[in-house]
Amino acid sequence: MSADELRNDGSQAHGGPQAGGARGGMRVNDRRARTHRGWLAFAVHRVSGLLLAVFLPVHFWTLGLALRGEAALDGALRWYETPIFKIGEWLLVFSLAVHMLGGIRLLLIEFAPWRGMRLAWVGAACAASLALSLVFIAHAWS
Amino acid sequence: MAHGTEQLRVRVWRGAAEGRWQDFDVPRRDNQTVLDVATHIQRRLDPTLSYRYACRVGMCGSCAMTVNGVARWTCRTHVSRVCGGDGRLELAPLANLPVVKDLVVDMAGFFDKWRDALGRFQGDAGRHEPVARVKPDSPARRAADAGVECIGCGVCYASCDVVSWRPEFLGPAALNRAWTLVNDERDRAGAARLAAVAGDAGCHACHTQGSCTLRCPKQIEPTAGIAGLKRMAARAALRGELDEVDGGRP
Amino acid sequence: MMPARDTRPQGGPGGAAQDGPGRSAQGGGHAGLRAADARSAAAAARRWYVQRLTAMAMALFVAVHLGVMIWAMRGGLSAAEILGRTRESVGWALFYGVFVLLAALHAGIGLRAVLAEWTPLPARGAGLAGDAFAALLLVLGWRAVWAVTWAGAA
Numbered sequence: 001m002s003a004d005e006l007r008n009d010g011s012q013a014h015g016g017p018q019a020g021g022a023r024g025g026m027r028v029n030d031r032r033a034r035t036h037r038g039w040l041a042f043a044v045h046r047v048s049g050l051l052l053a054v055f056l057p058v059h060f061w062t063l064g065l066a067l068r069g070e071a072a073l074d075g076a077l078r079w080y081e082t083p084i085f086k087i088g089e090w091l092l093v094f095s096l097a098v099h100m101l102g103g104i105r106l107l108l109i110e111f112a113p114w115r116g117m118r119l120a121w122v123g124a125a126c127a128a129s130l131a132l133s134l135v136f137i138a139h140a141w142s
Numbered sequence: 143m144a145h146g147t148e149q150l151r152v153r154v155w156r157g158a159a160e161g162r163w164q165d166f167d168v169p170r171r172d173n174q175t176v177l178d179v180a181t182h183i184q185r186r187l188d189p190t191l192s193y194r195y196a197c198r199v200g201m202c203g204s205c206a207m208t209v210n211g212v213a214r215w216t217c218r219t220h221v222s223r224v225c226g227g228d229g230r231l232e233l234a235p236l237a238n239l240p241v242v243k244d245l246v247v248d249m250a251g252f253f254d255k256w257r258d259a260l261g262r263f264q265g266d267a268g269r270h271e272p273v274a275r276v277k278p279d280s281p282a283r284r285a286a287d288a289g290v291e292c293i294g295c296g297v298c299y300a301s302c303d304v305v306s307w308r309p310e311f312l313g314p315a316a317l318n319r320a321w322t323l324v325n326d327e328r329d330r331a332g333a334a335r336l337a338a339v340a341g342d343a344g345c346h347a348c349h350t351q352g353s354c355t356l357r358c359p360k361q362i363e364p365t366a367g368i369a370g371l372k373r374m375a376a377r378a379a380l381r382g383e384l385d386e387v388d389g390g391r392p
Numbered sequence: 393m394m395p396a397r398d399t400r401p402q403g404g405p406g407g408a409a410q411d412g413p414g415r416s417a418q419g420g421g422h423a424g425l426r427a428a429d430a431r432s433a434a435a436a437a438r439r440w441y442v443q444r445l446t447a448m449a450m451a452l453f454v455a456v457h458l459g460v461m462i463w464a465m466r467g468g469l470s471a472a473e474i475l476g477r478t479r480e481s482v483g484w485a486l487f488y489g490v491f492v493l494l495a496a497l498h499a500g501i502g503l504r505a506v507l508a509e510w511t512p513l514p515a516r517g518a519g520l521a522g523d524a525f526a527a528l529l530l531v532l533g534w535r536a537v538w539a540v541t542w543a544g545a546a
Contacts, residue, residue: 049499056529056533057528057529057532060529060533063474063536063540064535064539066540066543071471073471073474074471074472096454096458100454103447110444136461139465140462
């Protein structure tokens with residue numbers, strides 16, 4: 001740990017300001033308090049959810065092109081052949097899988113008999129999602 | 143025991159909301175706790191340092207502060223556990239609470255939220271009634287017992303990012319307290335307490351990050367209690383009980 | 393010295409009434425916020441179980457959707473392939489119609505929380521934005537379902 005780096009709110013503390021980026025006169029936590037599996041699970045769940053939320057309107061709009069006929073939809077789908085979209089596709093499937101599997105972990109925590117934070121799920125969900133998304137890509141690109 | 147350095151380089155927050163970091167060199171010892179370090183600084187190096195402790199044996203929770211970015215009890219934190227060969231320590235006040243001076247925070251808001259969560263037992267039996275017979279192994283009593291050891295040290299509250307992001311969030315300690323009371327068969331607060339702890343300032347704001355459960359020095363699991371409160375609030379909402387408390391407003 | 397922010401919530405159902413001496417005397421600045429939250433306790437509880445119910449239901453829908461996609465996307469995707477499956481299919485119309493509804497509800501509630509915590513939007517604004525997003529997904533989504541089932545030219 002570098003003694004010169006004071007990570008609160010991502011701001012650098014110097015002589016003057018609050019305890020490294022306080023909020024309203026209070027200290028806030030930085031990365032050091034967040035490097036644990038439960039927090040990682042939260043972060044992955046939120047980021048994947050946001051990615052899916054951004055993706056869905058685009059997805060619906062693309063499919064809606066069928067209103068103008070098959071050719072219109074095909075035109076859009078051809079965009080998806082480009083490499084950057086292929087990577088996006090992989091990211092999407094990964095996001096969907098990890099959001100769902102992480103969500104199932106939360107459902108177990110909230111509804112099933114209490115068995116702790118089910119941290120083993122976190123790694124398992126990431127691994128399974130990776131596998132699933134790779135299978136998808138392998139199939140789609142074959 | 144050999145150490146990489148014989149001196150600890152300790153960075154300590156001085157001031158309140160505004161202030162500065164001050165560095166101290168503290169001799170490193172075997173079996174040294176972070177509380178020993180703070181005490182050494184205050185007694186030998188700078189008597190103007192303000193910090194809290196009381197029992198110094200892990201019972202009172204007064205010594206809670208942020209050590210190398212993580213909320214801990216300093217009396218129960220061995221330097222060797224948090225400090226590697228580089229011998230660097232950072233002492234800061236707890237997060238999410240106003241800083242009074244140096245390492246001391248104002249706990250009033252923390253306890254106000256206990257009050258707002260109706261974290262106070264409300265019974266209706268008087269001294270002339272027989273003592274309540276409570277089965278110790280009933281599921282409700284076991285749930286309550288899992289949370290009653292809380293001594294209000296504030297570590298969970300300081301560890302919670304939702305508290306940082308939503309200042310009105312009651313926080314893990316207050317919600318855990320409420321959980322022990324809704325599971326207490328002698329308590330009569332009922333739906334009023336559920337209404338107090340439900341909502342986006344209450345249990346529904348918890349995202350199961352689990353920092354509270356990870357850091358609680360008494361191994362209490364506020365995440366479990368909060369999940370339980372979510373279930374109870376849902377049942378009460380479905381039965382229309384929460385609406386009655388709120389005066390019928392959706 | 394910067395004044396510390398007052399994080400103490402005031403009022404709330406039963407909260408104020410319970411207090412005896414020793415309660416911190418603070419201005420009513422937060423009283424309105426806490427009271428509003430109290431009134432919305434039931435609403436928050438409902439949002440919570442709607443989100444969990446839609447999540448549970450969507451686990452099935454997602455499994456089917458992913459399965460179909462993996463099976464269907466062998467060697468690429470074309471409009472003809474998609475529409476060949478979905479055109480004039482009551483089954484797919486129902487499936488995706490319900491799926492869109494579940495997703496809209498779930499995403500709207502989720503987005504509300506993210507906006508309330510990570511943007512300067514107040515609680516009400518975050519709620520409205522979340523609801524608006526849900527409406528957007530509903531409109532675009534059902535339009536897409538219509539597009540691939542019964543609408544449009546060949």
